[in-house]
Amino acid sequence: MTIQQLSLFLENKPGQLKVPCRALGDAGINIFALSLADTQQFGILRLLVSDWEKAKAVLEAAGCVVNISEVVAVDVPDRPGGLADALEIIEQAGLDIAYMYPFNNRAGEKAVLLFRFEDPEAAVQALQAAGLPVVPSNELFELLEG
């Protein structure tokens, strides 16, 4: 039920972001979602892509440090207060969010958010038990195609 996410270490200097993006582009890999956490000194770029295994190989060949971690895609009600309600459930389930960012949803009917939890598997179970729809990776990518 979890989604493989690629994280990249980037030094905070001009042109650093372009290198991995160009490498993925040249390999025909599409970026579906991204988030960038930055400090004055370095940044962490997190990516959801069409083919994570190939992307990892391509990025490593380009000299990037790549880490694979699992994120959980959650279908959040697309209305005012929808996210707050979801966060309420997450909090009650005792789950810690390391970070979160939105999934690029061009279909427009769903608001899918990506969450990084301490223990992704436990989070999936807790969310499902609490009635929050977790979107598996195959469905997530179908959203884009549909």
Next chain:
Amino acid sequence: MSTLVIENRIWDQAETMPREELRALQIERLRECVARVADVPFYKQAFQRGKISPEAIKSLDDLRRLPFTTKADLRQHHPLGFLAVPREQVARFHGSTGTTGKPTFVAYTADDVSLWADLCARFLVAGGLRPEHTVHIAFGYGLFTGGFGLHYGVEKVGAAVVPAASGNTPRHIMLLQELGAQVLVCTPTYALNIAEVARAEGMDPGELPLKFAHFGAEPWTEKLREQIERELDLIAFNNYGLSEVIGPGVSGECAARNGMHIQEDHFIVECINPETLEPVAEGEEGELVFTSLTKQAMPMIRYRTRDIAFLDHSPCPCGRTGVRMSRVAGRTDDMLIIRGVNVFPSQIEQALLRVEGTAPHYLIEVDRPGTLDEVTVHVEIRPEDFSDRMSEMHALRDRIDREIQSVTGIRMNIELVEPQTLERSAGKARRVLDHRREKDMK
């Protein structure tokens, strides 16, 4: 670990000479030494510039008027420009190991060789050697001074020598077993190698008949001493020397094993700040400088060893009066002075090892933007240390920060960088980028 107690035996009463007497002897011998090198071109010029003559040496303070001699000076007068006796009086040539450039030659008269043997006998006896012992020497015999120096020392004491020389560890083990040497002479790392090979052959290295070991020719640590003593069940002694000064025999440990007594009746030692060339305070680390008072063929005036150690003038229970030098902590070649504190790249490596198990590539960048030195350590991030979570990345950086501060005592900026971004030249990583030096040169 061995439970042997070593009887304190003194080879030469000169080793216990009262300090006052020793100082008087040093002044007298320094005067003779200055006279002996007066025709060596390098010293002749320097003495003329400084208006120095043997008669001008009135106290040990006058030593500071004499020029330093460096490895570069020896190279400049290669091969034998420092020879102070007619060629026909030379009985022996040796050479430095040449690890930091092309080898430099040193020469000995017959008296020099005899003195050398005596100096080695002193520390060997201090470290338990007795005439009834057999000594296994696993140093190379050749231009390197280690093998011959120790060999002569053992002969002088009257013990038996097994001149096993270097290489072929299984053969060493066979010789140790069959000839039953009680004393081992080699580098500390070679002793470890012997233990390792013995174990690989299914033996307990502690079963070898060895009781003592005399190690030298490379820097080592107290931790390594404990390991070797445990594995080979012996007592290990440290000795120090360098070919330019005489070879092994400059200093060595006594049974107290609390620093190496310098044979001050034959060498004057100074401990200086390598930047200012001023003496450091007692007990402070600095570069050791030796003047070989009694050597004839190629005496050295204030030879800068580039070895970093400190001196301890406190009395030793063994009764020897020679000042003790600490283990060599490193070489000035790679030493950095940051805000007055000595820092070696190896310390950074040690700190990184503590954080991550194996040290990644790093670069120490030093600058002085205002009046204070600022250091940034660039550390290449490795895939196994990288996390998608910022909190863990900060924790990693903080751990490195803390360890570096605890090892060096200095706060440095830690900068995590992408892998393969730090410069490597010919397989060897560049460890230091000191912008202060570049500024000094402008």
